[in-house]
């Protein structure tokens with residue numbers, strides 16, 4: 001049975017003490033076995049909520065992806081913890097989105113956490129178009145440079161655009177939508193709802209929508225969280241509190 005708004009939460013016991021330094025994102029925060037076990041627990045929750053078909057993934061492929069990104073990417077800072085990095089990659093590896101859009105990708109790290117399940121040394125399936133959208137041209141250029149270092153094919157690409165407009169005009173059903181834009185002008189993180197509303201009719205049945213910062217930006221995301229936790233809009237939604245930032249995982 002799908003998990004509704006009341007039951008829709010996964011909370012790691014140490015979510016508030018598991019902390020990263022954003023300028024040293026690859027420092028080991030815990031033994032690898034802990035990270036794997038926590039992500040396995042999240043997957044079991046999402047399978048129970050009927051949001052994922054199973055919880056199986058190739059851990060060696062993920063390790064190859066992580067190593068390549070650490071070696072190649074220029075990452076000035078990121079708040080994506082190793083647990084989040086693994087979870088986002090795994091959600092893509094399990095659901096195999098043919099078309100994926102990531103909104104607000106900054107230097108490209110969050111984008112490759114998603115796209116790296118289909119391109120580069122961690123590829124586990126063939127995708128058609130994986131697009132990262134970044135509104136700041138200089139960030140989009142760096143992200144595109146980073147991505148090209150591990151994906152020579154161009155299946156994964158980063159463009160300079162406003163994500164609200166890109167999803168509205170996207171020419172195929174979107175199988176996975178990742179939200180991490182912090183808006184501009186007065187829009188802030190509230191822009192997640194604007195992007196989702198623009199994309200809503202273009203989401204394929206069962207599409208996953210992943211929203212970073214469901215914990216530390218919960219207040220600013222109140223409208224968004226209310227929308228995705230309403231069974232009229234999404235079939236299920238789980239707030240995955242595996243670190244102090246959180247990831248709301250919702251299924252269309």
Ligand SMILES: C[S@@+](CC[C@H](N)C(=O)[O-])C[C@H]1O[C@@H](n2cnc3c(N)ncnc32)[C@H](O)[C@@H]1O
Nearest residue numbers: 078079080104106133134135162163181182183
């Ligand atoms: C704070 S960053 C995300 C960083 C990510 N959470 C991490 O820890 O690595 C958010 C990005 O969204 C971009 N952005 C803001 N509004 C946007 C929009 N409307 N469309 C696309 N990108 C946008 C910003 O320029 C910024 O680079």
